[in-house]
Amino acid sequence: MANVRLKKMKKNESSREDLEICSKQELIDKVLKLEAHVAQLKCVLGKNGREESQSATSKHKRPFDFTKCSQRHVFLKLLYLGWDYRGLACQEDSQRTVEHHLFAALAKTCLVRSRETSSYHRCGRTDKGVSAFCQVVSLDVRSCLSAAELESSPATVRGELPYARMLNRVLPKDIRVLAWCPVPAGASARFDCKLRTYKYFFPRGNLDIQAMNTAAQCVVGTHDFRNLCKMDVANGVVTFTRRVLSAQVHVRHSDSLHSSSKSGSGYDLCELTLVGQAFLWHQVRCIMGILLLVGEGKEQPEIIKQLLDVENYPRKPQYCLASDFPLNLFHCEFEHSDWCVDSQNIAEVITTLQSVWTNLSVRATMVRAMLTECEAMTEDGPIASQSSSLLQGVKAKVYQPLLQRQTCDSLESRINHYVKKQKLEIVEENSENKTSEVRTAT
Structure with missing residues (x-):
């Protein structure tokens, strides 16, 4: 069989003269075929190499005995x-x-x-x-x-x-x-968390921070947030009432180059801080998306109250989420707070983070210097669009108010959709009071 393979390979070999008389399309086909063959060989060699290294490692390393x-x-x-x-x-x-x-x-x-x-x-x-x-x-x-x-x-x-x-x-x-x-054996990081704090960092740009803070106060309290989250009905989430304990939008760092300006600089760094017991899928990013519209003057602060009024506005209007990268889970609070902090470990963490900060700060300072030079060349005054990129999606040339936009499916229609697909089931809890509960189908 080895001889047969060699003969076939020789038969497929091309001389220089053969290639010179080939058309352009035939040469392209040959190159593509060879590249595909090389890629296939690389995959085979890589797989064999990994298997050999894994087998060699498994031969020399005995499994850890957890029973001891x-x-x-x-x-x-x-x-x-x-x-x-x-x-x-x-x-x-x-x-x-x-x-x-x-x-x-x-x-x-x-x-x-x-x-x-x-x-x-x-x-x-x-x-x-x-x-x-x-x-x-x-x-x-x-x-x-x-x-x-x-x-x-x-x-x-x-x-x-x-x-x-x-x-x-x-x-x-x-x-x-x-x-x-x-912690005790039954303690759960998910179910025993008393408070969660999220922060969202953003530049001031042309935003009205005071109007944004006024709007943010509307989310404080216990509300149905179905219009300010992404409804995860497919996984059995059909209750969207959550409690927000505090909300604040404020300037975190003033731009040092324009610190004397009374109105502030578009390069000021601001933050939204939300504290609550639990949050829904994309709840913070939805809230921030609306606050950015308020800050730009496209919506009034009262829009938050209207979206929380699910009786008059049962369907979520279509709008864009705020970007993901400025958001972070800032703090989680538990009764068990006797944290063991290793000073040597923390020193190493600080050194690592300082390296990241140095890298990013130098880059940001370089870009800031470029902006300063470019802004000095404009004759139309300052351009404050630093925060405009934080709203995802394509922006319409003519802004359409939120409450005049097309709306998403209602919660009830979503539930019925997944019930028909047998992904959810409605379980009757009390026939006299006609109460029911929606559960994931098993």
């Missing part, structure tokens, strides 16, 4: 810059998630046997591009203390493994573990 170790339930406090990730939660079709790297680090340090056996919970599920300054997860991890020591003193931390330092050695630089906290 005790376990304890802990909170881990994480910080990550989500700009280059597709979100926090693991995804089947991508490794570019924070949880993928977190569990790869947990496995590499032999702190968990598997995600399925670790009693894992997360405080908040951040989406693609969103960062967290204080994400908290709960899980069972390996302990170097004996089961008797943990049973007699569950909160003891002396002599325990340096969890933060262990994980930070193998995590990417933009994902850091800040601290850990011993």
Whole structure:
């Protein structure tokens, strides 16, 4: 068979004379065929190389014996810059998630046997591009203390493994573990969180910050936010009442080049701060999207009250989300707050973040210098469009007020749609009061 293959390959070889008489299209076809063949060979060689390295590693490395170790339930406090990730939660079709790297680090340090056996919970599920300054997860991890020591003193931390330092050695630089906290076995980072704080950073541009802050106050309290979120009915979320404890829009940093200006500079950095018990999918970005319209003078601050009036406005008007990258989960508050902070680990985290800050600040200063030179060349006065890029989507030439736009499907029609597709089912709870509950179909 080897001889037959060689003969066939020789028969397909082309001499220089053969190529010179080929047409352009025939040469293109040959090149494309060769490139496809090379790509296929690279895949085969790469797969074989990975299999060989994995088999070699498995031969020399014995699996860790977790039966010889005790376990304890802990909170881990994480910080990550989500700009280059597709979100926090693991995804089947991508490794570019924070949880993928977190569990790869947990496995590499032999702190968990598997995600399925670790009693894992997360405080908040951040989406693609969103960062967290204080994400908290709960899980069972390996302990170097004996089961008797943990049973007699569950909160003891002396002599325990340096969890933060262990994980930070193998995590990417933009994902850091800040601290850990011993908690009771049933504690959950998701269900035991008392308060969550989100912040959204943005430049002043031409925005009316006072009008935005007036509008933001309208979200404070308990409201139905179906018009200020993305309704996740397919996953059984049919209740959109949430409580916002505080909301504020203010200038965080004034532009040093125009600090004497009474009206402020378009390069001032501002922030929206929202504090609540729980938030809906895209709730903060929807609120920020409306606030940007208010700041631009396209909507009045009262638009927030109107959108929260679901009796008169039961359908969400179509509008654009605010961009993802300025949003971060800033703080999570728990009753269990005895965080174990390793001073050496924090010093390393600070050094890492300072490196990121230096890189980004130098670039921002360079761009700011370019803007200063360009603005000096204009004769039409200052241009304040710094915040215009934060609203996603295509902008219409003629602005159409929100309440005059086309609307999305109502909550009831969405529920009926998924009930017909047998993804949801309506379960009667009390026939006398005619109350019912919507559940995901099993």
